[in-house]
Structure formats: C-alpha cells, structure tokens
Amino acid sequence: MSSKGPHTDSLDTWKIKMGTQKNPDKFFMSITEGERKPLDFLRVLYDGCIAGGVAGVIVETVLYPIDTIKTRLQVVRGGGQIILKGLYSGLAGNLAGVLPASAIFVGVYEPTKQKLLKSLPENLSAVAHFAAGAIGGAASSLVRVPTEVVKQRMQTGQFRSAPDAVRLIVSNEGFKGLYAGYGSFLLRDLPFDALQFCIYEQLRIGYKLAAKRDLKDAENAMLGAFSGAITGAVTTPLDVVKTRLMVQGSQKHYKGILDCVSKIVKEEGTHTLFKGIGPRVLWIGIGGSIFFSVLEKTKQVLAQRHTQDEAQN
Template sequence: MDHPMPAVSAKSTPTFPPDVRKCTSQREQKKSFKEDKPFSFLHVFWEGLVAGGIAGVVVEAALYPIDTIKTRLQAAHGGGKIVLKGLYSGLAGNLAGVLPASAIFVGVYEPTKQKLLKTIPENLSAFAHLTAGAVGGAASSLVRVPTEVVKQRMQTGQFASAPDAVQLIVTKEGFKGLYAGYGSFLLRDLPFDAIQFCIYEQLRIGYKLAAQRDLNDPENAMIGAFSGAITGAITTPLDVIKTRLMVQGSANQYKGIFDCVRTVIREEGTPALFKGIGPRVLWIGIGGSIFFAILERTKQVVAQTHTRTEN
C-alpha cells in the first residue's frame, strides 16, 4: 500500500543533512568574505598613517635611553669607554623625524599588504608580508635616514641640538651628509622590516587559528616582542656597520659597506660585529611589544571612528 507524499507548501524550505548544511555555510562564509567592502587605498593609507605615527612616537620616547647606549657601544672603537650621560640627547629632533617616518611606513605597508593578500594565493601570505615590509621600509627611508644620522651624531656627543647638527652636517658634508650610510641603512632596514613584520603577521595568523578568536592587546604585545627580539638579534651586524658609517662624519674612515666590514673585523675582530646586541635585542623586543600593541589598538579605534562617521 502506497503512502501519501507529504504536502510541501510554497513557503517551506527543504532540509539537508548536517554535512551538506555545513558545506553550504562554509561556501557562504567564503563568498561573503570575498564580497567584502571594495579595497580603498586612501582609507587604509590614512589608518596606517595615524596608527604608525602614534605607535612610533610612543616607542621612541619610551626607549630612547636604551637606543643611545646601543649606539655608543657600537660606535666605540676598541676598548673605548661608554659615557652614560645625556641618554636623551637628540630626542626632540628625533621625534620630529620618527613621527612622519613611522606614519609613512605603516601607511604604505598596510595597503600594500592588503592588496597583495587579495591578489595572491592564501598559502603565499608570508610573501605578501615580506614584500609589504620591504616596500614600507623603502618609502620611509627618505625620512628615516636623515633622522637616524642626526640622532646618532647627537647620541655620540658630536652636536648639542638637532638644528645645529643639520646645519653643520650640510655645511661640512653637503646635503648628501644627511644620507650618510644610506646603502647600509637599506641593507639593514629592508630585511629587518620585512622579517619582523612577516614573523609578526604569521605568528598572529597561527595564534588566531589556534584560539579561534581575535587577539587581545597583551597577546599582540607578546608576539610583537618575540618577533622584534629575534629580528634584532639576526640583524645586529648590519646595524653595527650602519652605525659606523653614519657617525664617521667627514673623516671618511670607511670607504663603503664592504670596506667597513673588513676594517672592523681586521682591527677589532668578528665579535665587534655584534657590539650592542644586548641593548639592541632588549630595545627592539620591548619596542616591538609596545609598537604592535599600540598599532593594533589604534587601527581598531581609527576604523571604528571611520565606520561611525560613515553611518
């Protein structure tokens, strides 16, 4: 005896097995993700400018004495003594350069990263982070290098104020004096920026997948500290060479990057390339924790403010 088929009203919806519903839900989530708001370079650039500028200034002001000690350790030849006075020498002038430099870096990094992530396969996200870090570093170097030159000359006691330093450097060495060690700066900072931000971003991705939620401020700080400390240790020899070239002034003791490396090793030994590694790792580790925690928090605040103004 046949059983009558149940009537299905026009408003009723068919039911599917749990596994089919799960696959459908996953497809809808991916679809909604891909159909997110269109990429806005100017919006992301502006958010990066604000977040990067604030984070950079806070870190520089908080950790400047450690940076001064590191610079003096690296600049000292042989058994030269390290002076611990004037640990804040050049802070004001340096902040005037750090603000635009950090703003430009993050302002370029964020849209570059997001654009790359939208155009390359998901399994190549590390390439996007490496590339974006290098591009951001190159863009900000136009401001960062003169700032670094003036800062380090003041930290080593060559000048009393930033305006005097700029004036005398330009008078004695020409405008190119403000870009002393530019090649070594790029040699250090492009891999540094690329590696640090890649480690940070990849650790955040892994952590978020494991925790199944967004990270809080202490977690961002912890990951930032780890990525900063590791990158700082790896790139210390590059930092030593950069410091020697920047602080030599018109004496021209070194003819270039490779001559500097050979001279330092010949006169002081290979361990001299790791001078200041302790303060550098401490400074960048702590700085990374502060920078990334403030960066992520500021990005959230700026994004929320932008959303409210749109609504």
C-alpha cells in the same frame, strides 16, 4: 522536531559567540585580510599613517635611552668606556623625523599588504607581508636616514641640538652628509622591516586560527616582542656597520659597506659585529611589543570610528 544534531547546535552556538552566524567565512577571511569588499586605498593610507605615527612616537620616547646606549657601544673602539650621561640627547629632533617616517612606513605598508593579499594565493601571504614591509621601508627611508644620522651623531656627543647638527653636517659634508650610510641603512632596514612584519603577521595568523578569535592587546604585544627580538638579533651586524658609517662624518675611516666590514673584522675581531646586541634585542623586543600593540589598538579605534560615522550617515 529539529533536524540538527548536538554537534550542529554547538557549532551554531560557537558561530553566534564569534559573531559569524550570518557569514561563517568572515572571521577566517579577516585573518589574512582577504575580504571581498573593494580596497578603500585612501582610508587605509590615512589610518595607516595615523596608527604608524602614534606607535612610532610612543616607542621612540619610551626606549630612546636604550637606543643611545646601543649606539655608544657600537661606536666605541677597544676598551673605551661608555658614557651614561645625556641618554635623551637628541630626542626632540628625532621625534620630528620619527613621526613622519613611521606614518609613511605604515601608510605605505597597509594598502600594499592588502593589495598583495588580494592578488596572491592565500598560501603566499608571507610573501605579501615580506614585500609590503620592504616597500614600506624603502618609502620611509627618505625621512628615516637623515633622522638617524642626526640622532646618532647627537647620541655620540658630536652636536648639542638637531638644528645645529643639520646645519653643520650640510656645511661640512654637503647635503649628502645627511644620507651618510644610506646603503648600509637600506641593507639593514629593508630586510629588518620585511622580516619583522612578516614574522609578526604570520604569527598573528597562526594564533588566530588556533584561538578561533581576534587577539587581545597583551597577545599582540607578546607577538610583537618576539618578532622584534628575533629580527633585531639577526640584523645586529648590519646595524653595527650602519652605525659606523653614519657617525664617521668627514673622517672617512671607512670607504663603504664592504670596507667597513673588512676593517672591523681585521682591526677589532668578528665579535665586534655583534656589539650592542643585548641593548638592541632588548630595545627592539620591548619596542616591538609597544609598537604592534599600539598599532593594532589605534587601527581598531579608527575602524570603530569609521563604522560609527557610516552608521550615522
């Protein structure tokens, strides 16, 4: 006669269904990716680069028109009209920058996150996610800023092609012209990256604990959309300042971040700092949904491939 009661039987049945009979802690450790196996830095870096590159290119291609409208809304002054032609202007050149930038970001974020999660107490997982997002953003900014400068100037009709844009920017403004608005970009994107990934990761942890299972693709997409929309709305003023500084070219209407904020508020009103918030929230919300679902799916496929390779060797 078994000494197990009905409660024990049901618990064991649940463990079998969850695939955790041999290691009951496996599922819960995987929630914060705090498993005790050594960190394979190169593999995590490689997988992160592949997953980030794939997710970044797909999001940029699908949502580029919304981003173009957002940029034109932020640049126009007074009662100027928004041009709706050429919404894919500069896409090809932008993808050439988005691919390595996204790869660098996730490639740095994933191993940094896992290292911090192993080093910090479990109740500080949010700090690990926030810090990893900021570090990943800083690393990718070396590629993202020139890409953003060229993209936004093409979106506003200043240049017809990416090669022409790069050549003329360097010719008229020097190499530093490709990094116009770099300070404002970091001011916007470091907190944006840190907040978005922190919110997303923390939501995933809570959802996993509540559901007692891994998330489905649709659930990852939902959490990605929510974290993207919230972060996009909060950082819109920083995005407006970044856009104005990047597209001003050699005119130098603004001397810097503080001067830009001051002139926008004085000449156009505080509400101008929230120009384009609708397209931005829509773009980043949908983008977050696509990005995180593609990211998680690609990571899952790569992990399965590694497992199969190890089984064959």
